[in-house]
Amino acid sequence: MKHLVITVIGQDRQGLVGKLSDTVYQHQGNWLGSSMNHLAGQFAGILQVDVPEASVKAFRQAMSKLEGLKIHIEEDTHLTPPPKQLQSLTVTGNDRPGIVKEVTTSLGELGINIYKLKTDTHSAPNWGYPIFTAWFELEIPASLSVSTVQLQLESLADDLTIDFEEPEGIEVH
Structure with missing residues (x-):
């Protein structure tokens, strides 16, 4: 089996994920994981699949024929x-501008790897001003x-709330 990582972007429309999953299935592939979002009218996704070596070329060709999508495949x-x-x-x-830059710079200075990141902006109930939220999964060095990380992040700005918790199902040493 070949392990493939695929990025997909294109105008969002109904049935897009179904077409992707059908293409994986038609080439005897196994859908391992994905992260997909609707952003500014666009569908943006990344997925991991296993495809039999004998099917990789045909799979790549079939994926390139999916209409209206820009697809990049890496082995x-x-x-x-x-x-x-x-x-x-x-x-x-x-x-406000710069929150992601400030937090990621601070994490990088501490030698922390960002394993996953998801962000969103929404209106605060009863206030009307926008609230920014970022969810990270971090790989923190054992040392x-x-x-220490919390103190450094809290020093970035008075209006940032910093909350840590161990992800479920993952053993932390």
């Missing part, structure tokens, strides 16, 4: 197991305490 030549030292972080605050 993962060395399967990397997920990290075991994950920590979930939620950052919430009044929306670094969560309290």
Whole structure:
């Protein structure tokens, strides 16, 4: 089996995920994982699949024929197991430019790897101003305490709320 990582972007429309999953299935592929979103009228997704080596060429051709989508396929030549030292972080605050830059720069300075990131902006109930929320899964070095990370992130701005919790089902050492 070949392990493939696929990025997909195109105008969002009904049945798009069905077409992707049907293409994987028609080429004896196994859908391993995905993250898909609707952003500004566009469908944006990334997925992992296993496809038999004999089907890879035909699978690539079939994917390239999916109408209205820009698709990029990479072969993962060395399967990397997920990290075991994950920590979930939620950052919430009044929306303003630079929050993601400030937080990711601070995390990078501490030697922390961002394993997953999801963000959203929405109106605050009863207030009407936008609230920004970012959900991270972080791979924190064993030598670094969560309290140290929390203190550094809280020093970025008074209006940021920093919440840590261990992800369910993941053993943290």
